[in-house]
Amino acid sequence: MRLEELAKALDLTELTPPGAGSEDGDITRGYASDLLSDVLAHAPAGAVLVTLQVHLNVIAVASHAGLRAVIFSCGRTPDDDSIAKAEEEGLRLFRSAADTFDVVGQLHDLGIRGGTAR
Amino acid sequence: MRPGDPSEASRLTHFRADLHIHTALSPCGSEEMTPPAIVAVALARGLDLIAICDHNSAGNVKAVQQAAAGRLGVLAGMEISTAEEVHLVGLFPDVAAAEQVSVIIREALFEADDHYYSFFGPQPLLDSDGTVIGTETRTLALATSLQLGDAVRLIKSAGGLAVAAHVDRHSFSVYSQLGFFPMNAAFDAIEISRHLPRQAPILDEYLALGLPITSSSDSHYLEDIGSGCTDLLCVEPTFDELSLAFAGVGGRSVCRA
Numbered sequence: 125m126r127l128e129e130l131a132k133a134l135d136l137t138e139l140t141p142p143g144a145g146s147e148d149g150d151i152t153r154g155y156a157s158d159l160l161s162d163v164l165a166h167a168p169a170g171a172v173l174v175t176l177q178v179h180l181n182v183i184a185v186a187s188h189a190g191l192r193a194v195i196f197s198c199g200r201t202p203d204d205d206s207i208a209k210a211e212e213e214g215l216r217l218f219r220s221a222a223d224t225f226d227v228v229g230q231l232h233d234l235g236i237r238g239g240t241a242r
Numbered sequence: 243m244r245p246g247d248p249s250e251a252s253r254l255t256h257f258r259a260d261l262h263i264h265t266a267l268s269p270c271g272s273e274e275m276t277p278p279a280i281v282a283v284a285l286a287r288g289l290d291l292i293a294i295c296d297h298n299s300a301g302n303v304k305a306v307q308q309a310a311a312g313r314l315g316v317l318a319g320m321e322i323s324t325a326e327e328v329h330l331v332g333l334f335p336d337v338a339a340a341e342q343v344s345v346i347i348r349e350a351l352f353e354a355d356d357h358y359y360s361f362f363g364p365q366p367l368l369d370s371d372g373t374v375i376g377t378e379t380r381t382l383a384l385a386t387s388l389q390l391g392d393a394v395r396l397i398k399s400a401g402g403l404a405v406a407a408h409v410d411r412h413s414f415s416v417y418s419q420l421g422f423f424p425m426n427a428a429f430d431a432i433e434i435s436r437h438l439p440r441q442a443p444i445l446d447e448y449l450a451l452g453l454p455i456t457s458s459s460d461s462h463y464l465e466d467i468g469s470g471c472t473d474l475l476c477v478e479p480t481f482d483e484l485s486l487a488f489a490g491v492g493g494r495s496v497c498r499a
Contacts, residue, residue, distance in 0.1 A: 160421030161412075179326055179390060181420040188422075 125150055125234055127193055127216060130172070134230050136195060136218035139202070140211050151192060154236045156228050160185045167191060168239060174227050178202040180209065187213040197224040250477065251493045257290040257474040258499055259484075261317065262331055262407065262433060262458035263467060265294060265302040268321075269362035269383045271462045276372030277302065277309035279464055284314055287468035291479035293458075295319035295331050298347050298382045300340035301367050307337065308370035315479040321407060322347060323385040324393045329407035329414040331433060331458075332397040335481050339400040346396060350386035354379055390420075394427050403485060404428065408435040408460060410444065423451055430488050433458050434498065436470030454488045457498040471499035 130151060131138060155167035156174040160181055167173060169190035175182060176197045183206050186194050193216040196202065201219055202210075210217050220227050263280060264271040284292050294303045294316060303318045310316045318340035322330045334340040354365070362383040367376040388396065394404045406416045406423075409432045416423055431454040438445075448455055459470040476483035476494040487494035 159419060161418045164421040177326060177419075179420055179424065180426060181422050181424055185421040 125152075125236070127151060127172075130231070130234065130236075131218055133234060134195075134218075134220060134222075134227065136220050139196075139207050139217040139219055140215070151236060154228065154231050154238055155191075156224055156238075164189055172231070172236065174224055174231070176200050176224060178206070180206045182206065183209045183213060183215060186210075186215055191215065193218060195220055195227055197222060197227050253477050254475050254493055255477070257476065257479040258288055258468075259291040259293075259315075259456075259472045259474045259479065259496075260284065260289050260459050260461070260468050260470065261291070261293040261319070261333065261405070261456055261472060261484075262295050262321070262470075263292050263461045264296050264321075265306065266364075266366050266368065267299060267302045267378060267382070268296045268462065269359075269365055271296070272464070273364075273366075274464050275462070276368055277306040277370050278372050280306055280467065281309045281314065281316075283464050283467045289314060289468055289471070291315035291317065291474065291484075292467075293317035293319040293331075293333055295321040295333075296382065297321050298323060298344075298351060298380070298386060299365075299378055300334075300337070300344040301378055303340055304337045305368050305370045309372075317481055317484070320344060320347070322388070322393050322397075323414070324388055324390040325385055326390055326419045327385045327414055328390050328416050328419045330390070330393055330397070331405040331407045332393075332400075332402045333405065333481065333484070334397075334400055334402040339402060343396055343400045343402070347386055347388070348380050350388050351380040351382065351384060354381050358383075390416075390424065390427055394429065398428070403430040403488060405430060405456060406432045408433055408458075409448065410434050410438040410442070425451075429453060430485075431456055431496070434470075435460060436466075440498075454490075454496045455498065456496055473497050473499040 153171040158177045266275045307316045318334040365378040366374045456472040
């Protein structure tokens with residue numbers, strides 16, 4: 125499923141400028157964790173990350189792990205520096221008012237699956 | 243004589259410092275961690291300087307300073323748990339500065355209930371004799387609502403030094419919580435735990451950060467005091483001299499003892 129479709133289905137707010145991500149194509153995998161050392165070690169490349177962690181390092185870790193997008197749950201919003209950095213890295217950021225459990229549930233309903241890549 | 247004066251080099255002395263010790267106020271700290279007991283063990287182990295760093299509170303710092311009565315240096319500190327669940331050691335110029343931060347940290351916690359105390363343990367405020375004079379009622383064992391960057395700024399606004407606690411640990415450290423070391427966070431130093439082997443390959447990565455490295459015991463029990471130590475090369479075992487040693491002024495330095 126394309127990111128735009130996911131964002132619409134989950135009623136997400138896009139934090140980076142629309143279409144900032146250079147890559148296109150379907151998202152098929154997801155990962156949920158607030159421990160960035162765990163994200164670094166286990167999130168599959170190309171995945172969408174769901175987290176409530178809003179530290180700038182989320183962007184560095186997501187970029188390093190080759191993730192496509194981050195959904196911040198519980199209405200959390202990273203600061204402007206993080207959003208600017210994500211845009212530079214071609215990473216798209218979204219916000220959901222729902223908590224992590226519900227965001228992941230909705231993604232799963234849409235066919236997005238987990239699974240560790242590395 | 244000003245710091246950095248060349249004639250000062252001859253006055254540099256090695257001091258033994260354990261800059262991360264809990265008292266019984268920390269819910270995970272042993273009840274035996276009273277001010278007189280901590281001071282007695284620190285003196286017996288040949289320490290010149292200690293820092294009292296309870297979780298999210300500076301409530302027992304003054305009592306330990308009074309118990310020490312000038313026999314060893316006791317720095318006012320606090321181990322702050324940030325919203326990311328990163329542990330951060332703040333070291334302050336004096337008790338007043340630490341207590342000023344402590345007030346703000348209190349507001350960033352919850353009020354404890356019976357279930358909290360039964361799970362985490364008591365939080366006694368002690369006097370210099372080790373007598374219980376009160377109870378801290380906020381949830382010291384839990385994370386505050388302060389983001390890491392804000393916590394570092396808070397420490398600095400009180401004139402303190404911010405140290406990334408036990409960076410080698412797999413929980414509550416900057417690496418475990420944030421994946422990469424947050425270079426934008428303006429830490430003054432990083433702390434390695436007493437558990438890290440002396441020749442651990444990861445030490446090269448820590449050295450590459452270009453920050454001073456302290457080694458501390460993170461004692462929650464009397465027997466652990468001094469089991470992790472920093473060799474502090476400076477003029478006297480004080481906060482100001484530690485600041486200068488972190489900055490490497492006039493030949494001062496810190497390293498693992």
